[in-house]
Amino acid sequence: MSDTGVSANRLELLQIAEAVAREKSIDKGLVLSAMAEAIQRAAKSRYGVENDIRASIDPKTGEISLRRNLEIVEEVENDATEILLEDALHINSEAKVGDSISEPLPPIDFGRIAAQNAKQVIVQKVRDAERERQYEEYKGRIGEIINGTVKRVEYGNVIVDLGRGEAIVRRDESLPRENFRTGDRIRAYLYDVREEARGPQVFLSRARPEFMAKLFGQEVPEIYDGVVEVISVARDPGSRAKISVISKDSSVDPVGACVGMRGSRVQAVVNELQGEKIDIIPWTDDAASFIVNALAPAEVSKVVMDEDTKRIEVVVPDEQLSLAIGRRGQNVRLASQLTGWDIDIMTETDESDRRNKDFITRTERFMNALDVDEMLAQLLASEGFEQVEEVAYVDPIEISSIEGLDEDTAIELQTRAKEFIERNAKELDEKRKALGVEDGLLEIDGITPEVMVALGEDNIRTMEDFAGCATDDLIGWSEREDGEVVHHDGALSKLNISAAQAEAMIMAARIKAGWIEEAPEEELNEETDSDVDENNPDDETSKDKI
Numbered sequence: 001m002s003d004t005g006v007s008a009n010r011l012e013l014l015q016i017a018e019a020v021a022r023e024k025s026i027d028k029g030l031v032l033s034a035m036a037e038a039i040q041r042a043a044k045s046r047y048g049v050e051n052d053i054r055a056s057i058d059p060k061t062g063e064i065s066l067r068r069n070l071e072i073v074e075e076v077e078n079d080a081t082e083i084l085l086e087d088a089l090h091i092n093s094e095a096k097v098g099d100s101i102s103e104p105l106p107p108i109d110f111g112r113i114a115a116q117n118a119k120q121v122i123v124q125k126v127r128d129a130e131r132e133r134q135y136e137e138y139k140g141r142i143g144e145i146i147n148g149t150v151k152r153v154e155y156g157n158v159i160v161d162l163g164r165g166e167a168i169v170r171r172d173e174s175l176p177r178e179n180f181r182t183g184d185r186i187r188a189y190l191y192d193v194r195e196e197a198r199g200p201q202v203f204l205s206r207a208r209p210e211f212m213a214k215l216f217g218q219e220v221p222e223i224y225d226g227v228v229e230v231i232s233v234a235r236d237p238g239s240r241a242k243i244s245v246i247s248k249d250s251s252v253d254p255v256g257a258c259v260g261m262r263g264s265r266v267q268a269v270v271n272e273l274q275g276e277k278i279d280i281i282p283w284t285d286d287a288a289s290f291i292v293n294a295l296a297p298a299e300v301s302k303v304v305m306d307e308d309t310k311r312i313e314v315v316v317p318d319e320q321l322s323l324a325i326g327r328r329g330q331n332v333r334l335a336s337q338l339t340g341w342d343i344d345i346m347t348e349t350d351e352s353d354r355r356n357k358d359f360i361t362r363t364e365r366f367m368n369a370l371d372v373d374e375m376l377a378q379l380l381a382s383e384g385f386e387q388v389e390e391v392a393y394v395d396p397i398e399i400s401s402i403e404g405l406d407e408d409t410a411i412e413l414q415t416r417a418k419e420f421i422e423r424n425a426k427e428l429d430e431k432r433k434a435l436g437v438e439d440g441l442l443e444i445d446g447i448t449p450e451v452m453v454a455l456g457e458d459n460i461r462t463m464e465d466f467a468g469c470a471t472d473d474l475i476g477w478s479e480r481e482d483g484e485v486v487h488h489d490g491a492l493s494k495l496n497i498s499a500a501q502a503e504a505m506i507m508a509a510r511i512k513a514g515w516i517e518e519a520p521e522e523e524l525n526e527e528t529d530s531d532v533d534e535n536n537p538d539d540e541t542s543k544d545k546i
Contacts, residue, residue: 032057039064043105053105066105072097134165135200139193145214146204150184160186160204167202175206175238175274187272189214206273209233212241215272219265222247222257231283234337236330241276242294242338244283255280281338288312291343294335298324301348308498311342318347342478362386369420370413379404380413392417428453436461444508446501451492458491467509474502 018028040055043066047053052069070083088101148160148167156171158180169188180186188204189211205211213230222228227249235241247254258280259266266278281293291312292300302315316324324345325332336343346354359381366377369388383402385391391399392414399410428449435456440463441447460466475497476490492502511518 029059032059036064039066047105064107066107068103068105069100070103072099072101131199134202135193135195138162138165138167138190138200138202142190142193143210143214144190145187145211145218146190146202147185147187148204150180150182150186152182153180158186160188162202165200165202167204169204169206173203173205173207175276177238178206178274207235207237209235209241212243212269212273212278215269216243216258216265219268220258220260222252222254227252228254228257232338232340234334235276236334238274238276240279240330240334241273242279242281242334244281244290244294244338246283255282279334287339287341291335291339291341294338295324295331295343298331300324302351306498308500309342310340311344313344313346315346315348315351318349321345321347366391370416372413372416376405388417388420392421425449432456438462440512441466441509443512444505446497446505451495451497454492454495460491463509463513467506467513467515469506469509471499471502471506474506475499 036055036057039057040053043053043055044051047068054067054069056065056067057063058065070088072088073082073084076082076084083101083103088099146160146162146167148162151159151161151166153159156174158169158174160167160169167188167190169186173188186206188206189208190202191205191208191210192203194201194203210233212235213233216230217223220228223230223245228245228247231244231246233241233243243258245254245258247257257265266280270276270278279296281290281296284290284293287307288303288305291314292303295314295316298316298320300314300316304313304315306312314324323331326334332343332345359378362381362385363374363377365388366372366380366385367374370377370391379402380391380399385394394414396407396410396414399405399413400407432449432452435453437452437456438461441452441455442449444466455461455466460469469491472490474490474492476488476493478487507516510516
């Protein structure tokens with residue numbers, strides 16, 4: 001903006017304000033306000049900064065008015081900010097001490113320096129208003145696909161011209177081996193807008209799962225209309241992806257709708273993602289079926305689920321192992337991300353070997369504990385008995401009904417089992433005492449002498465020690481190290497205790513230790529009831545929707 005623009009006549013002033021507002025897509029009132037502030041600063045520079053001077057511009061006529069605010073006093077101490085009551089009465093007949101009054105000031109002619117300063121104020125105010133407008137505009141568009149033009153590429157980061165601002169696609173949010181040049185058109189997912197010192201920063205991504213979900217929403221009318229819903233997406237950006245979909249209309253095939261006629265719809269998404277292979281999987285609330293579908297194209301023979309830990313063992317034919325795992329574990333990793341379950345893959349041979357090993361272990365356990373021969377121990381193991389406690393406290397009829405066993409044998413086996421349990425409990429208690437584990441821990445539901453020995457061996461001996469544990473300290477945890485998932489054992493890893501059981505025991509210990517107070521039973525019931533949607537009792541909050 002030139003110096004003549006700042007000192008323009010009234011008509012030109014309004015024209016300049018309108019032009020700037022139109023060019024920067026901001027409110028004309030903000031431009032006029034910036035101009036008024038610039039004039040106000042110039043006037044303070046002329047009359048003295050100690051003066052309380054206010055400038056205003058009439059938005060209709062462009063007329064500039066300058067006024068000085070003065071406080072009405074009985075005795076003036078500062079001419080710049082105060083006025084005598086008798087002088088104020090000449091301006092306003094109703095003036096009284098303590099009020100403020102404003103007097104008009106003559107218009108000023110801008111000097112070169114004052115005009116330059118005014119110009120800088122206006123430019124800065126306009127820039128701030130433009131930033132605010134940009135922040136508000138894009139803040140409301142988080143979660144949308146944004147179209148733009150590549151402005152430049154800096155160290156792998158793509159700077160995108162959005163027309164009314166800029167955005168950035170960082171290197172880690174781009175597809176591997178994807179190269180953009182200045183002037184290329186680009187589509188990306190807007191995932192964040194942040195206020196920073198240099199202005200609002202708009203962040204885009206082409207690698208996030210949400211980008212793929214939104215692309216399908218643009219290509220598949222059924223998704224846009226809400227008939228077909230995308231439940232979850234798992235991506236290995238630029239290489240392969242899995243997307244699960246469900247139809248709210250039984251007459252609409254969700255997979256077919258996403259594939260399109262001769263694959264036209266899915267191909268449009270594949271082309272946008274530089275050839276990323278996409279598996280479209282029908283979602284079902286039966287977790288086992290969903291996981292089997294997610295492992296496609298591999299065939300699955302059997303699954304064993306642990307719902308407490310959300311872990312599933314999947315058994316596949318020996319020749320299908322490499323297909324199920326995928327190159328560098330890609331297939332099973334994506335299936336795990338898609339379903340939210342930890343998936344362990346094993347072959348039928350491995351599963352058979354493990355079953356045989358488990359059978360031998362149980363046989364030996366019964367032989368040692370019950371002092372019986374191998375054949376009788378195998379009979380018990382083959383009938384599904386796993387622990388000595390099961391033999392001791394089951395209905396004797398269940399044992400005597402086994403072929404080759406009678407009622408007397410069943411009673412004798414149960415007597416031996418109970419004697420073994422008592423003997424074992426005494427040994428564990430002596431060991432627990434030797435380790436220094438305090439008696440009070442037995443008051444917690446789920447803690448047995450065997451658990452106490454395991455805790456003592458891990459230096460957890462008092463109620464406070466146990467209360468200070470995290471769930472992972474007890475059951476173990478997994479983490480990725482050098483690209484491989486490594487499992488670390490906890491104090492109770494060998495005792496088959498679930499995360500929910502461990503958490504409940506820790507909370508009970510914290511209550512007994514006085515760290516927290518036990519919630520009233522009525523309050524617990526209210527919380528439990530509030531978790532269920534009264535209008536939709538079948539609501540599944542566990543679904544991870546995109």
